[in-house]
Amino acid sequence: MNSYTADEMMTVTAARALRDWMTCFVGIGLPSEAANLARATHAPNLVLIYESGTIGARPGALPLSIGDGMLAETAESVVSVPEIFNYWLQPGRIDVGFLGAAQLDKFGNINTTVIGSDYARPRVRLPGAGGAPEIAAACREVIVVLRQSLRAFVEQVDFVTSVGFGDGKEGRQRLGLTGAGPRRIITDLGVLQPDQDTCEFVLTGIYPGTSVADVKDRTGWDLRVSADLAMLSPPSDPELAALRGLLATMPAGDSRGSSRPISTAKGAV
Amino acid sequence: MAEIVSLAEAIAATVHDGDTVAMEGFTHLIPHAAGHEVIRQGRRDLTLVRMTPDIIYDQMIGTGCARKLVFSWAGNPGVGSLHRFRDAVERGWPAPLELEEHSHAGMANRYAAGASGLPFAILRGYRGTSLASQTAGVAEVTCPFTGERLTAVSALRPDVAVIHAQRADRRGNVQYWGITGVQKECVLAASRSVATVEEIVGELDQRPGAVVLPSWAVSYVAAAPGGAHPSYALGYSARDNDFYVAWDAISRDRTAFAAWMDEHIYAARPPRPRTPGEA
Numbered sequence: 001m002n003s004y005t006a007d008e009m010m011t012v013t014a015a016r017a018l019r020d021w022m023t024c025f026v027g028i029g030l031p032s033e034a035a036n037l038a039r040a041t042h043a044p045n046l047v048l049i050y051e052s053g054t055i056g057a058r059p060g061a062l063p064l065s066i067g068d069g070m071l072a073e074t075a076e077s078v079v080s081v082p083e084i085f086n087y088w089l090q091p092g093r094i095d096v097g098f099l100g101a102a103q104l105d106k107f108g109n110i111n112t113t114v115i116g117s118d119y120a121r122p123r124v125r126l127p128g129a130g131g132a133p134e135i136a137a138a139c140r141e142v143i144v145v146l147r148q149s150l151r152a153f154v155e156q157v158d159f160v161t162s163v164g165f166g167d168g169k170e171g172r173q174r175l176g177l178t179g180a181g182p183r184r185i186i187t188d189l190g191v192l193q194p195d196q197d198t199c200e201f202v203l204t205g206i207y208p209g210t211s212v213a214d215v216k217d218r219t220g221w222d223l224r225v226s227a228d229l230a231m232l233s234p235p236s237d238p239e240l241a242a243l244r245g246l247l248a249t250m251p252a253g254d255s256r257g258s259s260r261p262i263s264t265a266k267g268a269v
Numbered sequence: 270m271a272e273i274v275s276l277a278e279a280i281a282a283t284v285h286d287g288d289t290v291a292m293e294g295f296t297h298l299i300p301h302a303a304g305h306e307v308i309r310q311g312r313r314d315l316t317l318v319r320m321t322p323d324i325i326y327d328q329m330i331g332t333g334c335a336r337k338l339v340f341s342w343a344g345n346p347g348v349g350s351l352h353r354f355r356d357a358v359e360r361g362w363p364a365p366l367e368l369e370e371h372s373h374a375g376m377a378n379r380y381a382a383g384a385s386g387l388p389f390a391i392l393r394g395y396r397g398t399s400l401a402s403q404t405a406g407v408a409e410v411t412c413p414f415t416g417e418r419l420t421a422v423s424a425l426r427p428d429v430a431v432i433h434a435q436r437a438d439r440r441g442n443v444q445y446w447g448i449t450g451v452q453k454e455c456v457l458a459a460s461r462s463v464a465t466v467e468e469i470v471g472e473l474d475q476r477p478g479a480v481v482l483p484s485w486a487v488s489y490v491a492a493a494p495g496g497a498h499p500s501y502a503l504g505y506s507a508r509d510n511d512f513y514v515a516w517d518a519i520s521r522d523r524t525a526f527a528a529w530m531d532e533h534i535y536a537a538r539p540p541r542p543r544t545p546g547e548a
Contacts, residue, residue, distance in 0.1 A: 052297070053449070064514075069503050081450050082378065085377050127344030129400060130372070137396065
C-alpha cells in the first residue's frame with residue numbers, strides 16, 4: 001500500500017460519495033477534484049455541471065476555473081448563465097451539489113462571505129456567494145468538502161452565505177428550501193452526517209490513523225460521535241494513482257496544500 | 270447600427286465618470302483590453318457591475334476607478350483572493366469601496382429583468398441567508414396564483430455594457446460562442462454598449478451554439494485582438510492559467526501592483542485594430 005496524505009484521503013472519500021450516472025453541480029477546488037476523480041474511477045458516467053453553463057463536461061485534465069475552455073469543448077450542452085441557474089438548478093433537476101466552505105456550523109450552514117462580526121468592516125473579506133446559496137437550496141442533496149479546523153468548524157458562522165439546516169430540525173421546511181440539504185461533510189479527518197432527529201452534524205466515520213479526540217480538538221462545537229462510528233478504508237492504489245494523475249495536470253503554483261488559512265474558500269465558487 | 274471605431278474611441282464615447290458600468294464575460298471572453306482602456310482614460314467614481322470581478326476589476330479597483338462594486342463572487346478562480354478588492358474592502362485602499370452583494374442566480378436574474386424591461390425578477394433564492402438582510406434590492410414576494418413565497422431581485426440597468434466577442438462583421442453584427450455567460454442580457458439591459466472583438470470579418474459564418482447580437486442592438490464595435498487576455502476567446506486563445514496564478518503575487522503588494530500596472534497598462538497602447546484580410 002502506498003502512503004498517502006490526509007488531503008488525498010479526503011478527496012478519495014468525497015469521490016466515493018458519488019455514484020455513476022448522478023448529476024453533480026460542481027464548485028472549483030476540492031469539489032472539482034473529487035468529482036473528476038469519481039469520473040476517472042468508479043463513476044465514468046457521472047454528469048458534471050459547472051455554473052459556467054457546461055452540462056456533462058468531460059475534461060481530460062483538472063480545470064483551474066469553472067470556465068476553462070476544455071469544459072465547453074467536452075460538454076454535452078453549453079447554456080447561458082441565467083439558463084443554468086433557472087432551468088437546470090432551480091427546479092431540482094440536479095442530484096448532488098458539491099460545495100466548499102470557509103466556515104461552517106453544526107447545522108451545516110456555510111459562510112464564504114466575511115470573517116468577523118461586522119459585515120461593513122470584516123477582518124477577512126472572502127469571495128462571497130457565487131452559485132452556492134441556490135446550489136445549497138435546490139440540489140436534491142449537498143456534500144460539503146473542507147479541511148477540519150477550529151477556525152472553520154465554529155459554533156456560529158459569522159455570515160450565512162448558504163443554508164444547511166438553518167436553525168435545526170425542519171429549518172429547511174420553514175424556509176421553503178426544496179432540496180434535502182447537506183447529507184455529508186467530508187474533511188481531512190473523517191465524515192460527519194446529520195442526526196436524523198436534530199439535524200446536528202455528528203461524526204460517523206474516521207480515517208485510519210485518526211482518533212475521535214483529534215476530530216473533537218479541531219471542532220468548535222461539542223461534537224457528538226455516532227454509536228456506529230465507521231473506520232473508513234484507506235485509498236486504494238488505483239484511486240491514488242488516478243488522483244495524482246489528475247493533480248499533475250494543474251498549473252504550477254496551485255495553492256493546494258499551502259498553509260494559507262482561507263484557501264478552502266475557493267471551493268465555494 | 271453599431272459604429273466600428275477604435276477601442277479608445279469606443280470607451281471615450283460610452284464610459285464617463287460616475288457611470289454604472291457592467292463588463293461581463295463568465296470566465297471566458299472577459300473584456301480585459303477594454304478595462305485597461307478605462308483605466309488609461311482615468312475614469313473615476315464608477316459603479317462596477319460584474320458577477321465575478323476577476324482580475325479585470327481587481328485592476329480597476331486598485332487603480333481607483335471604482336466607488337461601488339455590484340457582484341456575486343470576488344475571487345481569483347482556483348487560486349484564492351483578489352487582493353486589490355480585499356485591500357479596498359478591509360483597509361479602504363486606494364479608496365473605500367461600497368458593496369452590493371448578491372448570489373450568481375440573483376445577478377443573472379437581475380440582468381434578465383433588465384433585458385426584459387421589467388423592474389424585477391423572481392427566483393427561489395436567498396431564503397435564510399444573511400445576504401437577504403444585507404443587500405438592498407432583495408425582497409420577499411408572494412405568488413398571486415399559488416401563494417408560494419418567493420424572492421424578488423431588482424433589475425440591473427447599467428449605463429454601459431462592455432463585452433468581448435470572437436468576431437463582428439463589417440456591419441457591426443457581433444458573434445460569440447463557447448461559454449456565453451450573461452453577456453446578451455447585459456448588453457440588452459444597458460443604455461449603451463461596446464463589444465470588442467478578436468477580428469472583424471467580411472461575413473459571419475455559422476458556429477455551433479453561437480450568439481449573434483445584431484448590429485442595431487450594439488452601440489460600438491472595436492477590434493481588440495487578444496483583448497480577453499488572461500481570459501480567453503474560444504477558437505482564438507486559451508485561458509492563461511499561469512497568469513491567474515502569477516497575479517496572486519503581483520497583486521498582493523501595493524507597490525508591486527502599481528509597478529506592474531505602470532509597465533503593462535499605463536505605458537501600453539491599446540491593440541491596433543486589424544482590418545479584414547490582414548494576416
